[in-house]
Amino acid sequence: MGDVPLGLVVQPTHSRLLQHLPRHPIVSLVTGLTLAYLLYLVLHGYTRLAHQHRRVHATNTELRREIRTRSQLQEEVEWLARHDELTQLPNRRLFMETLEANATQRPLSVLICDVDHFKRVNDHQGHLIGDRYLDQLGRTGRRIIEPHDGLFARYGGEEFVACLPQADAEQAREIAETLRQGLQDAELRHHDGRILTASIGVVTLVDGPLDVAVLMQAADDALYRAKAEGRNRVRAAPPLTAMENV
Template sequence: MKADAQESQSLVLIVDDEPFIRLILRHFLEREGYQIAEAQNGIEAIEVFKQLHPNIVLLDAMMPDMDGFECCTQLQNFECSKYTPVLMVTGLEDQVSVDRAFEVGAMDYVTKPIHWAVLRQRVKRLIEQSQLQQKLEAVNVELQRLATIDGLTQVANRRRFEEYFNQEWQRMKRDKCPLSLILCDVDFFKLYNDTYGHRVGDRCLQEIAKALKDIIKRPGDLVARYGGEEFAVILPNTDTEGATHVAEKICHAVRTLAIPHKNSQVSPYVTLSAGFTTEIPQPDSNIEEMISVADRALYQAKAAGRDRFVQNIQLPKSKNSC
């Protein structure tokens, strides 16, 4: 019988203490196009499972040392078992045994003597369902990622900014650690768009976003597109000194891009203004107020001539290192 590509790539782990049962199962499934691994008891099955990560486990219920029920229970503890269905193949068919098999995590149940046509369909169906589940979860993860990414600049979008800022605000409040927020705005960007066109303007924003991502590399930090030509940077566990360093690097990096802007009133190149603030969130403090403080700092940077950063309301630096 000709196996399809999916079956030929699937590995079946047969677990049974009877060599003859393993032999006939192996011969049958190999004819169906599956790759086969074997274990003669539950303890050996766990070791083989960890090494090979099979696509499905055919598991006998009654075995010495560790029966199939206990083996199935232990298999559920491995992260790699998330997409590996367990099919019980056993002579037990009383209600208690069947109920217990499903309770410990088995996805299906086949009794001995084996009905080969039924076994063939059960194995095929369980593998197909597992693969479909993996694909669906991968699609959902990608959809969730896309829902939080700005399509143009590929940094976090406003929605993700708000979610993450609130999350880190609560975490810093709990840990009594400093949280810094930098708001950035591209100087004279409307004039840039009017001069060079929106397509060139989009490329400009993409280059700036990439420059920011190259600077903001700590896993806990976040770069987001806050508005049209505005970006925001969330820096957990970062005091005023650290935020000053980052803000300075951001402004310098955008200057270094040397993107021509002949109608800028401060430079022949595109520049950035930034405002930031640092706070250790308190029970009575307000997350919206912190954003307003950073926004006022950004306004001050623009009022002072642009192409610079300003810190608003400098708070005492925490002596607690987080």
């Protein structure tokens, strides 16, 4: 007191301390265990969720890959339905569809081109060389026909066809002659050194409705004449008008 500082010392007695210990240690234990269990549940749930998330992600990736593969296959199937695998050219089906799509175009010309004595190539040089020749003839034909807004297609075997919307009889004949010359200039040779050639039949629908069978028959007749008259030449059918085309 006065200048002497006043100090206060608290010293609980042993019995007092015992009074503040939990009265029910079992309650504390259960609470602790419950909390630990809840923590375990939370952690376990989180781990399971993370695992499921990874699985869903992997399944999604796999699904996306599968969809990509299927749509590529689908595109391939659709392409093959309208193209020739050997030459990559449009096939007969696409050619026919193109004709139908141009049903109202006048004039509308068609060429049929048949390789001369092609059997000899297969017989003397083998089918593989024959295939390679068809491929090269296809490329040449495409290069010549497409700039005229035409479609060059493989009709089957060693026969090719071209659809030339808007080409009149004179133009179609000129294009056919360019094609014949171009195929010859490709310089594909028979076993004896002779150059491989082709014969071409041409027809033009001038007016009247399109009858595909009539048009193709007329082109075929012209081709037959080209063959009969010595091959390696172009022959044109008389232009088809409404009168002839019925």
